[in-house]
Amino acid sequence: MTPRERFMVAASLKEPDQVPVAFLRSTYDATRIGLNVKDYIFDYRKKLSAQIKLHERFPGCAFVPGLNPDFGIVPEASAFGAEVFYYEKEPPMCTPVISNAEEIDNLKVPDPHRDGLLPKLLESYRYLIENKPSQHEVDPQAIRGPLDLATELRGVGPLLSDMYRHPEYVHKLLNIATQTEIDFVKAMDEVVGESRIIFMCDDIPGLISPKFFEEFGFPYMKKVFDAFNKKLKIYHNCKNSMHILERLADTGFQVFNFSFENRIAETKRRIGKRVCLMGNVEPIGIFLKGSPKEIDDICREQIKVAGPNGAYVLSVGGGCYGPDQSMDAMISAASKYGRYPIAVD
Amino acid sequence: MIAELRDAFVNIDSNRVNELLKKAIEENVSPRDIIEKAIRKGADEVGKKYEACEYFLPELVMSGEMMKEAIEMLRPRMQAEGATSSGKIVFGTVKGDLHDIGKNIVISMLSVAGFEIADLGVDVPSERFVSEVKEKKPDIVCMSSLLTHTMPELKIVIDELMKNGMRSRVKVMVGGRPLTQEYADSIGADSYGRDAYEAVTKAKELMKR
Numbered sequence: 001m002t003p004r005e006r007f008m009v010a011a012s013l014k015e016p017d018q019v020p021v022a023f024l025r026s027t028y029d030a031t032r033i034g035l036n037v038k039d040y041i042f043d044y045r046k047k048l049s050a051q052i053k054l055h056e057r058f059p060g061c062a063f064v065p066g067l068n069p070d071f072g073i074v075p076e077a078s079a080f081g082a083e084v085f086y087y088e089k090e091p092p093m094c095t096p097v098i099s100n101a102e103e104i105d106n107l108k109v110p111d112p113h114r115d116g117l118l119p120k121l122l123e124s125y126r127y128l129i130e131n132k133p134s135q136h137e138v139d140p141q142a143i144r145g146p147l148d149l150a151t152e153l154r155g156v157g158p159l160l161s162d163m164y165r166h167p168e169y170v171h172k173l174l175n176i177a178t179q180t181e182i183d184f185v186k187a188m189d190e191v192v193g194e195s196r197i198i199f200m201c202d203d204i205p206g207l208i209s210p211k212f213f214e215e216f217g218f219p220y221m222k223k224v225f226d227a228f229n230k231k232l233k234i235y236h237n238c239k240n241s242m243h244i245l246e247r248l249a250d251t252g253f254q255v256f257n258f259s260f261e262n263r264i265a266e267t268k269r270r271i272g273k274r275v276c277l278m279g280n281v282e283p284i285g286i287f288l289k290g291s292p293k294e295i296d297d298i299c300r301e302q303i304k305v306a307g308p309n310g311a312y313v314l315s316v317g318g319g320c321y322g323p324d325q326s327m328d329a330m331i332s333a334a335s336k337y338g339r340y341p342i343a344v345d
Numbered sequence: 346m347i348a349e350l351r352d353a354f355v356n357i358d359s360n361r362v363n364e365l366l367k368k369a370i371e372e373n374v375s376p377r378d379i380i381e382k383a384i385r386k387g388a389d390e391v392g393k394k395y396e397a398c399e400y401f402l403p404e405l406v407m408s409g410e411m412m413k414e415a416i417e418m419l420r421p422r423m424q425a426e427g428a429t430s431s432g433k434i435v436f437g438t439v440k441g442d443l444h445d446i447g448k449n450i451v452i453s454m455l456s457v458a459g460f461e462i463a464d465l466g467v468d469v470p471s472e473r474f475v476s477e478v479k480e481k482k483p484d485i486v487c488m489s490s491l492l493t494h495t496m497p498e499l500k501i502v503i504d505e506l507m508k509n510g511m512r513s514r515v516k517v518m519v520g521g522r523p524l525t526q527e528y529a530d531s532i533g534a535d536s537y538g539r540d541a542y543e544a545v546t547k548a549k550e551l552m553k554r
Contacts, residue, residue: 085441085443087441087494089494090492090494093443095443155445156446157406157445157446157449160402160403160406160407161403161406161407161410163403164357164359164403164407165359207401207402207403208401208402208403209400209401209403209404212401212403243398284523
């Protein structure tokens, strides 16, 4: 089985030949081969080459998404006019476009073929499809969750405050953000044909109470996932989500890349029969700075806890970057300890 | 009145907090009592609920905003009564960093503790820190960095203060999620605040040095 095939079997809640390993892809990948992040984003040839090099360097793991346009977290916000800042070695960032809640009335759902970075992103997506080697699969750009996009447009602090002071405006903004994401995915599908996956990133549900998640999170996330029934839905949240686990799973994703702050055994027990879990090695102290031996120990423990009965992908629980030796250690641990059937003590 | 105000604060009922604050001012309740017994105690209770996972980030943000609003409403009375300042602080998020939630919460807590704060906002270049220190002559410069790639800016500001002959005149406190005490020591900061509560304690300690 290829790593991608393993991932897909685990995503369908079954046991592959061994526990798959998957890493989130991000613009940090540019820095692995000494590219400036802005060059990586806008030079499609260099981007394709960088992404393929990464696949070739780590043949034992899957990447989520696979080859993809990889414009970072800013493309949707840019379509609303958000100013984008580029850095040499870090993903781009953007500033909010709304300075008070009432301005939400002026926002309109952008046109992905015309606004901000989205047309360039679609162009980059087409380039990848037309120029990739045949053995590689291209995935769409990761999308923001509705709450995540809403905080990019309004600012995190102001949006969280608006939940108390101006809830009606928060709902207006979330409706716009939800439709933006649906239109964006459809536009990517129009360009190159229907994709197999949708990958949504949204940490904000982990920062709000169950009551606020029910009001401001759940309906909007579910609406996006419901719009794409045939796709495999992967959801990333690198904040603690123990307080809303079941309701998060009810939104309709099949793979959950969850935070290192979540207790893995409890997460498996509570939702592990409904969704495939992907995680959750601690990203900074262990994956970024730990020794291969430390990573091996943690991975063995995680496989023992979450691997039995399948529906598990070994990965990092947040963050997007680790040195080569950490990635090698994780891939090696999966092949050493993750062969099915996995013995349970 | 004080108990009711504290309860409204703890319940994140900002409208009620504003109503009660106006009433307390009209009835000449001491601003010191309002701050110490209602606002600060209310904020402490919100902090405890956050630690216990009863409250989440929106409640912490609202607590910071309500504190800031209360200080603004009480400021004229405090000035009229000659309340003494705990110290003067220039505060900003360093260049390249657009995060401000943590900074705003710390500023609110420091304000409640009696510090006068000049908030420089986010993405503040080192030259601005230097010029503000020159102009405002604060006791402390506070800097926040939430991103690993903006952390070196903290040292750049400290070095610039040194070059401009101002380092000995001002204390430097740093904070932000990726920072540690070791990092703060390595760049020559005088103090590091792990969270908003510690920042207040450390700022008071710095004033005694």
